[in-house]
Amino acid sequence: MTEDGPGLDHEIDAQRSSTAPEWEVFVSEGDGDPLTHAGSVTAPSEGIAVEQAEKLFEHAAETLWLCPATEVTRRTTDARALAER
Numbered sequence: 477m478t479e480d481g482p483g484l485d486h487e488i489d490a491q492r493s494s495t496a497p498e499w500e501v502f503v504s505e506g507d508g509d510p511l512t513h514a515g516s517v518t519a520p521s522e523g524i525a526v527e528q529a530e531k532l533f534e535h536a537a538e539t540l541w542l543c544p545a546t547e548v549t550r551r552t553t554d555a556r557a558l559a560e561r
Contacts, residue, residue: 497544498545500513501514506538514537517542529542
């Protein structure tokens with residue numbers, strides 16, 4: 477804990493670690509709003525990831541969801557294929 481209140485266990489402005497897991501952050505701005513991808517954080521544990529995400533995104537979110545990046549399937553769809561649907 478710092479003089480200003482609870483502190484993070486991990487520096488949020490430190491360079492991303494090549495060994496710590498990446499966590500995807502999704503937010504909802506209000507009740508009934510859809511979740512949108514807000515970004516990602518790199519942290520050695522779920523608890524630290526939550527602390528970092530809250531510090532970075534809570535000002536813009538009513539609801540905040542985190543999941544390990546390894547559990548997210550990332551795909552890019554061909555714009556032409558979408559137009560043909």
